[in-house]
Amino acid sequence: MELTRDEEAILRGEKGPRQQECMRILATLGEMYGARKLLPVYSVQLSGISYKTMGSAGTEFLEEMAEGGAKFAVRTTINPAGYDVGGPGLVRTHEDFRAKQDRLVKALMTLGATPTFTCTPYTTEFAPPPGAHLAWAESSAVIYANSVIGAFSNREGAPSALASAVLGKTPDYGLHRPEGRRAQVVVDVDLSKGPMRYTVVGAYLGKILGQRIPYFRGFRPLPDVDAMKELGSSLSAWGAVPMMHVEGVTPEAGKQDLEGLEHLSVDAQIVGEFQKCLGCDESPNLVAIGCPHCTKGELIQIAQAVKQKGRRLKPGTELWVCSNRKVIQENAAAIQVLRQAGAKVIQDTCMVVAPLSEQFPVAAVNSAKASFYMNKKAFSGQKIVFDTTENLVEKYL
Numbered sequence: 001m002e003l004t005r006d007e008e009a010i011l012r013g014e015k016g017p018r019q020q021e022c023m024r025i026l027a028t029l030g031e032m033y034g035a036r037k038l039l040p041v042y043s044v045q046l047s048g049i050s051y052k053t054m055g056s057a058g059t060e061f062l063e064e065m066a067e068g069g070a071k072f073a074v075r076t077t078i079n080p081a082g083y084d085v086g087g088p089g090l091v092r093t094h095e096d097f098r099a100k101q102d103r104l105v106k107a108l109m110t111l112g113a114t115p116t117f118t119c120t121p122y123t124t125e126f127a128p129p130p131g132a133h134l135a136w137a138e139s140s141a142v143i144y145a146n147s148v149i150g151a152f153s154n155r156e157g158a159p160s161a162l163a164s165a166v167l168g169k170t171p172d173y174g175l176h177r178p179e180g181r182r183a184q185v186v187v188d189v190d191l192s193k194g195p196m197r198y199t200v201v202g203a204y205l206g207k208i209l210g211q212r213i214p215y216f217r218g219f220r221p222l223p224d225v226d227a228m229k230e231l232g233s234s235l236s237a238w239g240a241v242p243m244m245h246v247e248g249v250t251p252e253a254g255k256q257d258l259e260g261l262e263h264l265s266v267d268a269q270i271v272g273e274f275q276k277c278l279g280c281d282e283s284p285n286l287v288a289i290g291c292p293h294c295t296k297g298e299l300i301q302i303a304q305a306v307k308q309k310g311r312r313l314k315p316g317t318e319l320w321v322c323s324n325r326k327v328i329q330e331n332a333a334a335i336q337v338l339r340q341a342g343a344k345v346i347q348d349t350c351m352v353v354a355p356l357s358e359q360f361p362v363a364a365v366n367s368a369k370a371s372f373y374m375n376k377k378a379f380s381g382q383k384i385v386f387d388t389t390e391n392l393v394e395k396y397l
């Protein structure tokens with residue numbers, strides 16, 4: 001990979017050890033994947049900033065960077081933390097956990113992070129424009145940026161995203177290049193046997209596709225932005241899909257050459273069968289909606305379902321609706337309906353990255369991504385009930 005004079009000086013350590021360490025990470029990645037140069041990035045999204053996922057080694061690493069004087073060179077937005085750090089204290093966690101989370105947040109703020117605490121940075125004022133190059137490390141946001149916005153991002157890991165934040169650059173390979181964004185598998189969606197839920201379609205196909213980029217055709221009506229969020233978050237959690245082309249939606253879909261590609265087809269029956277493995281029949285004491293964080297449209301949909309139900313929540317069951325600060329602030333009417341019904345509107349964290357398994361051993365969700373992580377023994381180990389938003393509200397509230 002060719003480096004500019006400035007970049008070479010950083011690599012030699014002339015701008016200090018922190019910058020050198022970051023340049024080593026990006027140069028190694030670039031060499032490994034055949035990048036020709038480093039590209040300036042519009043923004044960085046850091047994930048794994050909950051103490052639950054970062055742990056003490058990650059926290060100490062960030063603290064050392066902050067104490068060593070490192071600063072983020074570009075807009076760096078951050079994923080949800082382990083509790084509602086800037087909210088009204090609705091999430092119950094141990095004091096010790098909060099103290100550790102606070103240390104982690106303090107280090108990030110010293111480095112210059114923007115306190116968005118959301119996995120949906122594209123619904124905030126920091127949404128990137130089409131064509132922007134990004135170094136984002138939240139898989140659901142990466143697939144959304146590539147497939148809906150027409151921005152360019154690889155699925156970054158924590159170290160490479162951090163290095164990009166400090167240097168403001170990323171190696172030019174993979175999804176930054178036209179050849180890395182080509183469709184690899186055609187997926188025909190057959191709606192003749194009934195409608196399908198996007199979140200379940202994504203989970204089913206994610207397992208099959210792995211890292212390959214699908215080209216979807218056949219969705220009628222075409223998925224709106226919320227449906228694309230659902231589909232993408234499941235594809236990227238159950239598989240490692242970095243981008244999808246949806247005919248009529250993805251800006252680059254029309255430019256794809258589909259000749260010779262493998263074909264898959266999905267119908268309501270296959271997806272309906274698969275849905276059964278996403279949950280169990282037990283009684284939840286938490287109903288959690290908003291993975292990825294709710295958009296305006298989703299908040300309104302939940303508020304309508306709760307309003308139709310027409311009464312306050314059952315005692316013993318909590319309803320969490322997770323979203324980000326901006327969406328919450330801008331949708332006061334829906335929030336009021338939810339709060340009046342006894343729901344907890346949660347900001348800055350989520351049902352997955354907050355440590356909840358002791359309080360809520362059985363949780364109900366409407367998201368296949370949430371089901372994937374909350375059910376994982378090594379992550380949360382909770383039993384999961386899986387259904388649509390409307391059914392969850394109807395059955396458990």
Ligand code: F3S
Pocket residue numbers: 079080118119140233290291292293322349350351352353369370373
């Ligand atoms: Fe977001 Fe938490 Fe789901 S970070 S994508 S709500 S796991």
